[in-house]
Amino acid sequence: MDASRQLHRLVTGYQVSQAVHVAATLGLSDLLADGPRSVVELAEATGTDARSLRRLMRGLVAVGLYVDSGDDRFANTELGDAFRNDVPRSVAGWARFVGRPYHWQAYASLEYSVRTGETGFEAVHGKPVWEYLAEHPEEQNFFAGAMTALSGVVAEAVVEAYDFGQYGTVVDVGGGRGLLLSAVLSRYPSVGGVLFDRPDVTAGAQQLLAAAGVAERCRVVGGSFFESVPADGDAYVLKSVIHDWADAESVEILRTCRRAMPATSRLLLVEQLLDLCPDPVRTAFSDLTMLVVAGGQERTTDEYRSLLSAAGFDLTRTVATASDFFVIEAVPAQ
Ligand SMILES: C[S@@+](CC[C@H](N)C(=O)[O-])C[C@H]1O[C@@H](n2cnc3c(N)ncnc32)[C@H](O)[C@@H]1O
Numbered sequence: 001m002d003a004s005r006q007l008h009r010l011v012t013g014y015q016v017s018q019a020v021h022v023a024a025t026l027g028l029s030d031l032l033a034d035g036p037r038s039v040v041e042l043a044e045a046t047g048t049d050a051r052s053l054r055r056l057m058r059g060l061v062a063v064g065l066y067v068d069s070g071d072d073r074f075a076n077t078e079l080g081d082a083f084r085n086d087v088p089r090s091v092a093g094w095a096r097f098v099g100r101p102y103h104w105q106a107y108a109s110l111e112y113s114v115r116t117g118e119t120g121f122e123a124v125h126g127k128p129v130w131e132y133l134a135e136h137p138e139e140q141n142f143f144a145g146a147m148t149a150l151s152g153v154v155a156e157a158v159v160e161a162y163d164f165g166q167y168g169t170v171v172d173v174g175g176g177r178g179l180l181l182s183a184v185l186s187r188y189p190s191v192g193g194v195l196f197d198r199p200d201v202t203a204g205a206q207q208l209l210a211a212a213g214v215a216e217r218c219r220v221v222g223g224s225f226f227e228s229v230p231a232d233g234d235a236y237v238l239k240s241v242i243h244d245w246a247d248a249e250s251v252e253i254l255r256t257c258r259r260a261m262p263a264t265s266r267l268l269l270v271e272q273l274l275d276l277c278p279d280p281v282r283t284a285f286s287d288l289t290m291l292v293v294a295g296g297q298e299r300t301t302d303e304y305r306s307l308l309s310a311a312g313f314d315l316t317r318t319v320a321t322a323s324d325f326f327v328i329e330a331v332p333a334q
Pocket residue numbers: 130147148151173174175176177179196197198201223224225226238239240241244
């Protein structure tokens with residue numbers, strides 16, 4: 001492909017992203033799970049305009065999600081099949097969130113963030129993303145679903161790579177609806193869990209914990225990690241939490257954890273690392289998302305070491321997992 005064509009693809013990448021988002025929102029891959037269907041059938045099932053849906057399908061065929069099987073019928077490709085909701089490691093929940101208009105609008109302020117160093121989301125919506133989500137339950141639902149979808153892949157890899165069996169109680173701070181914690185508790189039956197997040201988020205956790213069969217071993221607590229977190233855990237896990245925040249707030253959150261932790265307890269950050277990332281494109285763009293949406297950043301191992309040190313911890317080791325995420329282990333400084 002010549003440079004001009006390659007550049008054209010880069011420049012219009014957002015169109016593909018939005019088309020894939022609409023495919024996930026309409027559940028097209030799920031509708032094609034049992035074989036090819038006509039556009040008219042798909043339009044009926046999704047309540048959409050058949051002529052426009054045909055045009056969307058043409059685009060999605062061009063990018064490899066579906067195949068035109070003749071007679072105005074379409075089928076899943078291998079990629080399309082992996083985009084169903086009911087398959088392991090599905091990213092459909094992530095795709096449903098990424099194209100939501102409020103998130104899309106925030107991302108449109110990337111230039112503003114690059115020029116000013118400020119969080120575009122706040123310039124566009126007038127408040128931090130967490131406040132916005134608390135005030136918009138439907139969007140909170142899409143976001144929590146997206147995090148659960150993304151965390152599914154990572155959770156499996158984390159519980160394989162790191163031995164949580166050595167701990168009595170694991171506290172998941174900013175644990176969302178408890179996807180990682182339920183993976184920990186399922187894999188290690190002797191461990192008890194505490195799920196901690198904002199009350200508007202933990203309200204949706206019970207269903208996930210019950211479905212995983214771990215609700216009886218897990219306490220759910222709502223609150224803010226700028227005030228306090230549950231005390232006396234043997235390990236405190238924060239997955240994809242510290243990358244949401246600038247250094248000053250990150251240190252504050254880590255100090256709150258430090259205050260709640262016995263001296264023998266361990267802190268486990270589950271994050272991508274800029275210096276070790278297996279997929280540099282994903283990590284670099286995750287960093288830009290943190291710039292625009294949350295005001296945080298991805299960091300190198302050394303940057304995490306400094307942050308931890310400022311909050312009263314010593315980084316002991318980083319553990320690679322079969323995902324883009326690492327477990328960064330730390331202990332209270334003596
Ligand atoms: C990027 S999500 C990560 C969720 C989960 N750990 C995961 O990886 O799927 C960040 C989480 O931090 C939570 N959070 C934000 N502000 C918080 C606060 N002040 N106190 C507690 N949790 C908070 C959000 O509700 C959200 O669930």
